[in-house]
Amino acid sequence: MTDQHPDPDKTITGRKGWPLAQRVGHIEPFHVMALLARARELEAAGRSIIHMEIGEPDFATPEPIRVAGARAIEQGATFYTPALGLPALRQAIAAFYRTRYGVDVAAERIIITPGASGALLLAVAALVNPGDEVLLADPGYPANRHFVRLMDGVPVGIAVGPDSNYQLRSEHLQQYWGGRAKAALVATPSNPTGTLIDPDELRTMAQFAAARGGALIVDEIYHGLVYEGAAQTALGLRDDVFVINSFSKYFNMTGWRLGWLVVPERYVDAIDRIAQNVFLAASTPAQYAALAAFEPATLALLDARRDEFRARRDFLLPALRGLGFGVPQNPQGAFYIYANCAGLAPDSFVFARDLLEQAGVAITPGIDFGAHAAREHLRFAYTRPVEVLREGVARIARFLGKRA
Ligand SMILES: Cc1ncc(COP(=O)(O)O)c(C=O)c1O
Structure with missing residues (x-):
């Protein structure tokens, strides 16, 4: 069988003679995965990429x-x-x-x-x-x-x-x-x-x-x-x-x-x-x-890592606001900042793509999280140390033509 699924993001229901349940048509990929793959490609070609798209802790298991x-x-x-x-x-x-x-x-x-x-x-x-x-x-x-x-x-x-x-x-x-x-x-x-x-x-x-x-x-x-x-x-x-x-x-x-x-x-x-x-x-x-x-020793280590995440948030949140991203409510937990970029770019997906290609910073576009105002939002993950986030912010500032 040489027939390839042309676009897994679209509803395809066996029209081409191979069986695929209708429900699969509703299952979208995580768009960030395509972005991550592109980031890896750029890295393989020697580019430095700041990863602020990854939804998992950067700490190895204790x-x-x-x-x-x-x-x-x-x-x-x-x-x-x-x-x-x-x-x-x-x-x-x-x-x-x-x-x-x-x-x-x-x-x-x-x-x-x-x-x-x-x-x-x-x-x-x-x-x-x-x-x-x-x-x-x-x-x-x-x-x-x-x-x-x-x-x-x-x-x-x-x-x-x-x-x-x-x-x-x-x-x-x-x-x-x-x-x-x-x-x-x-x-x-x-x-x-x-x-x-x-x-x-x-x-x-x-x-x-x-x-x-x-x-x-x-x-x-x-x-x-x-x-x-x-x-x-x-x-x-x-x-x-x-x-x-x-x-x-x-x-x-x-x-x-x-x-x-x-x-x-x-x-x-x-x-x-x-x-x-x-x-x-x-x-x-x-x-x-x-x-x-x-x-107890493991929990103490994990709590110290939680404090590290807090320090990252406390760095990144004012830095993004300073660049003009809208974050009207303080994120109180997890390791994400969901920021409105409407004042900076007409389309967050295009912004994320261009930021990766031109500035070497990977972030997640809002379309991964739903439909509501998705093109106006981006998710920044602070799953990297403060020094790395600082470099990310500097690159975004340059991309936007501002000083960090
Ligand atoms: C809100 C939420 N629920 C569930 C999951 C799934 O996590 P896991 O299956 O790794 O426990 C995630 C992963 O990012 C998440 O963000």
Whole structure:
């Protein structure tokens, strides 16, 4: 078969005589991946590129975690674990909720997954029937609407901006929750905006969803990377929320592919059945490695790294504002700044492309995060040391014809 998929971004449904499910037409690629590939090409040709597009910590996994993973492999821990996860890891996460947040969560409600991605898939699979609507913030993490599409659900992107801290609020649910709505999915802190949802607001949203026979899914993957105030887990607010989390970001374990999902107790059996069939289990060595993530020395190291992220934010935020980017709300967490560039360029996608080609700085265009004002926004990731960010800002300033 020589026929190539001409454009994976378009709806192609077997018209050329090869089968492809309709839903694939709704799954867009991460545009940043094309940008990253181009950045790598330029680097291979000898150009220096400042990477401010990458959504993962630049720190390697802390040594105690790596050592624990290697030891597990050496000792032959290479078999499946139960689909819900290693009991010791589920207990360790429950203990973490107690010590970090002062919240009691039964280990039986904690399900170990292949990343937050696996957790999102399980949550959406357990809740969404074909045609059901899931309310999402636009801008938001792009995969969310695709998980909904995979279940033949309907993602409802709701435009959010500075007036709601770039987050869904209960007013949005009141306005958009129709007869087919089954869930609202929020992330706090958010990707791409780094903003938080106030706990009282989160509680009201969860109550609203529950009162209509639906659910609130709260993605807490950027917990631990919060620089203003302390993030409260939604699990401390109500027992009927679905909470997503991961070892990827705060724990610096992106490549291990490990996360977790906390569900109301009555869902555990359904999730167990889905997980058994879809994943069998998360990676066994990764689960043993993660047991070392909760040791006090590891947590102290991770908190020091969080402070480093805060210092980067405190450098980059005023620097971008000084160049004329609009950031009306301080990002309170994660490692992103979502900036309005309307005063500087007519189209953020073209701006990102030209900035890479001409100035050697890679950033993510707004179109990766939705449709709302996407051509006016860019995401800057501060996943590089301050000296590197400083050079990035200097290059952007030169590109814009200004002094940094
Ligand atoms: C908001 C959000 N949720 C989920 C994920 C998926 O993360 P992982 O599967 O690595 O845990 C990401 C990754 O960037 C994210 O930004």
